[in-house]
Amino acid sequence: MSTHDAHAAFLESASLYAVHALPDDEQRAFEEHLRTCAVCAQELRSFDVVVAALSRGVPQLDPRVSLREAIVASRERAPRMPDRARSASRWGSGWLAAAAILVAAVGLALYTATLRQEITGLRQQLRSALVRLDQADRRLDAATQSVNASQLRIAVLIAPDLARIDLAAQPPAPQAVGRAFWSRARGLVFTASALPPPPVGRTYQVWVITANRPISAGTANPDDRGTITAFFATPPDIPVPVAMAVTDEPEGGVPSPTGNRYLVGAAQ
Amino acid sequence: MWLFWAVIDVTADADQSAVVRMAAGDQAALAEFYDRHGRAVYSLAFRILRDQRDAEEVVQDVFAQAWRESARYNTRRGSVMAWLMTLTRSRAVDRLRGRRSRPENALAADPRAEITDAAALADEQLAWSVRADRVRAALDALPVLQRVAIELAFYEGLTHAEIAARLEEPLGTVKTRIRQGLLKLRERLADS
Numbered sequence: 534m535s536t537h538d539a540h541a542a543f544l545e546s547a548s549l550y551a552v553h554a555l556p557d558d559e560q561r562a563f564e565e566h567l568r569t570c571a572v573c574a575q576e577l578r579s580f581d582v583v584v585a586a587l588s589r590g591v592p593q594l595d596p597r598v599s600l601r602e603a604i605v606a607s608r609e610r611a612p613r614m615p616d617r618a619r620s621a622s623r624w625g626s627g628w629l630a631a632a633a634i635l636v637a638a639v640g641l642a643l644y645t646a647t648l649r650q651e652i653t654g655l656r657q658q659l660r661s662a663l664v665r666l667d668q669a670d671r672r673l674d675a676a677t678q679s680v681n682a683s684q685l686r687i688a689v690l691i692a693p694d695l696a697r698i699d700l701a702a703q704p705p706a707p708q709a710v711g712r713a714f715w716s717r718a719r720g721l722v723f724t725a726s727a728l729p730p731p732p733v734g735r736t737y738q739v740w741v742i743t744a745n746r747p748i749s750a751g752t753a754n755p756d757d758r759g760t761i762t763a764f765f766a767t768p769p770d771i772p773v774p775v776a777m778a779v780t781d782e783p784e785g786g787v788p789s790p791t792g793n794r795y796l797v798g799a800a801q
Numbered sequence: 802m803w804l805f806w807a808v809i810d811v812t813a814d815a816d817q818s819a820v821v822r823m824a825a826g827d828q829a830a831l832a833e834f835y836d837r838h839g840r841a842v843y844s845l846a847f848r849i850l851r852d853q854r855d856a857e858e859v860v861q862d863v864f865a866q867a868w869r870e871s872a873r874y875n876t877r878r879g880s881v882m883a884w885l886m887t888l889t890r891s892r893a894v895d896r897l898r899g900r901r902s903r904p905e906n907a908l909a910a911d912p913r914a915e916i917t918d919a920a921a922l923a924d925e926q927l928a929w930s931v932r933a934d935r936v937r938a939a940l941d942a943l944p945v946l947q948r949v950a951i952e953l954a955f956y957e958g959l960t961h962a963e964i965a966a967r968l969e970e971p972l973g974t975v976k977t978r979i980r981q982g983l984l985k986l987r988e989r990l991a992d993s
Contacts, residue, residue: 548983549976553894554954554961581883583986587955588886589841590936591848596839600857604839604864605832683952684851690949690967691957697969712946724945762945 540566543573551580552587592676595669685720685764692716698777700725700798705781709759711796713777715741721750721765725796728755731781738782739765740790743772752786775800816881823871831868838882839864842889849893849956855900859892894958939989947982950975 543566549555550563567574689695700711711725723739731737731754739750750765779796815837822830842863846856866888874884940948946968953959953967965975 545976545980548980549954549961552951552954552979552983553890553958554964554976554979556960556962580983580987582990583983585883585886586936586939586986586990587951588845588890590940591844593840593844594847596843596857596860597853600843600860601832601835601839603857604835604861605828686949687952687957690953695967726944760945 540570540573543570544576547573547576548580551577551584594673594676686722689714689716689719689722689764692719694718696774696800698774698798698800700777700779700796702727703794703797705729705793706795709796711761711777711779711798713739713798715767715774717767717769717771721767723750723753723761723763723765725755725761725779726759728759728761728779728795730755730759734784735781735792736784736786737761737779737795738786738790738792739763740778740780741767741771741774742776742778743774745772747778747790749786749788752782773800820867820871820874820881823868824874831864834867835864838885841882842885845886845889846893849890849897849958850900855896856893859889859896862892863889890955897958936990939986942989943982943985947978947985950978951982951986954979 543563546555546559546563550560555563563573567577694716696715698713698715700713702709706727706729708727709725709729710727711723713724714722721739721741728737736752736754738752740747741750742748748767748771750767751763753761753763755761776797776799778790778794778798780790780794781792782790816834819830819834819837823834839860843856843860846859846863847853850856850859863885867885874881940951943951950964950968953964954961959967961976961979962972964979965972968975
């Protein structure tokens, strides 16, 4: 390989390096090359924005309060105790004591007023804290849902019993293509592209075909680019799928296929 | 978008100053630093590990390391945030790899089980949530196999060869998918 070719290969590796997709040996070789190649270093830096996005673009969750305590409290200095040294004083004669009582009474009245104000303030704080908590709860719900959806997809794709089924186009949609990943334990991830919108009043239904009968995985509709990406939970006790198919069916789906076939594929 | 960049600039300055103060042993700076980034670190760790307890341990490790290494951190090297995120990803993926060799855990604990700490700066959270939505939209717009390959590398810690084996596809195809996906993301994120 000429130096020029080697450099071209490294330049292509920059993106893979940025998302840590290189195995150890290739990673070390790229790092070695990086030391002497400003062009590759520049290319790598251009992916900083993508890496930051992948790091920060995940659903944001609030950690538990106890975590902050574990991290911060152990290192924070204990707050300084108020200086009590001077509060021990000498109360001598009677009139001084009477004056002190008077001062204490005035002080107490002022103190009560302050307390009332504080309580009003605290009530307001509590109200706004409850509002914030409610908002945080709602954000968390949305985030949890979104995490769950992507977790389900990934869980299928890293399942040890993963099986892949490719689906080919049928006459009603000659451009369409589909692929499914199925794990008995974790369910079905189905993707398809170039599907036309289903006929009015109808929906696409995805079928897992077993030796005995077709089982409905569920219904799905393509987006405006004709793409479907869907996760379906499938019962763990179904027989091994021998094929998959996509048909159009009445809105809401039907127990066994009746409509036109759009995609069909046999298990490998 | 000006609000977002304004907030990021302010945050970057505050980060540099917090790290300098942490290096000098100022514990209040660590508290400030955690309040600013604890949520992002926890969220990334949780995304990778899908387990509350594991994610919490990673967050503790990351802030302990940030505290220890603050003195060695060179403020001209790059953004503190990028440093923190790289640290978080690598700690979380290491833990994930360790876990993969053991039997799978029971389902992750419900993150709503306890009252959460919503004390981080509201403006900053708002700016980041705007950004996170945009990032997710950019990711969602990728062809699904490009996206899955990128996710398997970044969040699952798999190499290109492992991804190819997993998806039963040729290595060259997988490399191309990752690269094309990342180029598209770079373009879309630079546009907006």
